[in-house]
Amino acid sequence: MARERAELLTVRQVLEELGGISRRTFYRWRELRIAPRCIRLPNGELRVRRDVFNVWLEDHAEGAA
16 A cells, blocks of 8 residues: 655745744744644754644634634
8 A cells, every 4th residue: 555645844834834934933833842743854954744734723723622
């Protein structure tokens, strides 16, 4: 059974999708452990899986239970 490849977003793409928040804000959220869960690549860059990002957005929607 073939495994579907997850779409990985760069930090820049995440910032753009969040309306252009600053990189500093994103990394502050990471320090506070409120940012979406990231994957650290061997070269040190961060990626966020699209499905993880979408769930994170839903969890932070107004009126979320």
